[in-house]
Amino acid sequence: MDTFGVIGPGAVGSVIGESLHTSGYQVTFLGRKAGEVYIERASASETAAFPVEAISEAETVFDYLFITVKGTQLEGIIPYLDKLTHENTVCILCQNGYGQLDKFHIPNAYQAVVYISGQKKEKVVTHFRDRILILPENPVTKKLKEGIAASNLDIRLSPDYRYEVWYKLLVNLAINSVTALSRNTALILEEEKIQHLCKRLIQEGIAIAAAEEIHFQEGITEEIMRIYAGYPPYMGTSMYYDIIAGKTMETAYIQGYLYEKSQTYGLDTPCLDAVYSLLLASEMRG
Ligand code: NDP
Missing domain, CATH: 3.40.50.720 (NAD(P)-binding Rossmann-like Domain)
Known part of the structure; x- marks a missing residue:
């Protein structure tokens, strides 16, 4: 056995x-x-x-x-x-x-x-x-x-495993970034500016995926936003719970992984660059 x-x-x-x-x-x-x-x-x-x-x-x-x-x-x-x-x-x-x-x-x-x-x-x-x-x-x-x-x-x-990996990366990218950086739960999605930032982050992620030859269908941003809209307002994300508990976040494997890819392909990803920098900064200790 x-x-x-x-x-x-x-x-x-x-x-x-x-x-x-x-x-x-x-x-x-x-x-x-x-x-x-x-x-x-x-x-x-x-x-x-x-x-x-x-x-x-x-x-x-x-x-x-x-x-x-x-x-x-x-x-x-x-x-x-x-x-x-x-x-x-x-x-x-x-x-x-x-x-x-x-x-x-x-x-x-x-x-x-x-x-x-x-x-x-x-x-x-x-x-x-x-x-x-x-x-x-x-x-x-x-x-x-x-x-x-x-x-x-x-x-x-x-049979399309890389698509699945990137889909989950996109889902994690926006919601983990905004909840960890605001130290707040999914209720922040009620703010239109946060919705807009999430969409921009997802779209940047889609552009990085495309450079990796992973192509998402039309409407994927809206699909992921609908997933977020289904989260109860009190729900956190893993990076939110980690930052609140003072634990190291998995930034390196989500935003960091995407940032490195963006750099490799010379892409313009200002929202990703900003959230990644701020996530790194949030864990700096003197
Ligand atoms: P947890 O913190 O719940 O579990 C991790 C476990 O690993 C803890 O029990 C921890 O023990 C133990 N551990 C840590 N270091 C060691 C070690 N050196 N030797 C033995 N055990 C150790 O994490 P999750 O299960 O939530 O997450 C695991 C992964 O799955 C993460 O990458 C997460 O992003 C991903 N994931 C999580 C989801 C979720 O809903 N939770 C959903 C989808 C993906 P201790 O408590 O003592 O630190």
Whole structure:
């Protein structure tokens, strides 16, 4: 039987681990310290509990490793990857943004576009919705999908994976930037100037995507604005929650990734350049 490990028992990792565990797969949750993680849902009165092993103590070698720490936390887990993997281990990096795979030296490593919505506070994960991971379509990911078909983890293999990556980048770009920089929730979308800034950011992102040969259909900006309009006003974003909590944001992998591409292609992206500079400045400490 294949062995599954989840490094980073947070919002995304715990839901992935739970999906596998409840369907009888052999899964280990690996955190900084040994303990437990709890998952709760508004729709269910019961809270599910799962044991967490300290990654430093773990001795299992896994066939599949889901890496679900934040992009900013990757450096902390890389030293452990050698002991947790064999030559055919498949690593699935489950993070927002793009460009982090370059940090790995594992041949079978893929980044998933993640649609699992949740939030971790202390030891409790609140799972809001979805269990979807989008991966590039190839024999390795096909085997993974077939291997965990009995679980409710929804692995989607996309023949147009890069489109999916860029779509999520565009969705994250505008709303994460404006909520983090204003230190305010989605209620700021009621302000027309913020809507206008979001549209400009998305359009700049579309231009960068086009330089990368990824072409979005007409009306994509309006589509993403409609997604934002569906957010409840009290909802934050991951970068908003990080800045409020004084944690390092995943700027490097979202705005930073896009900024570097914009520079490479010599594009004019004034809104992106401004928000990226301000996000960097917001994390400077004396
Ligand atoms: P969380 O902060 O909830 O989870 C990260 C987990 O990794 C935490 O439990 C953290 O532990 C653990 N961790 C950090 N460093 C280590 C380490 N060195 N060893 C072991 N465990 C470690 O993050 P999310 O699950 O929210 O986000 C994960 C990724 O998924 C991010 O890239 C995010 O942008 C993306 N994403 C998140 C979504 C969401 O709704 N939450 C939606 C879509 C994508 P500790 O608490 O001790 O720091």
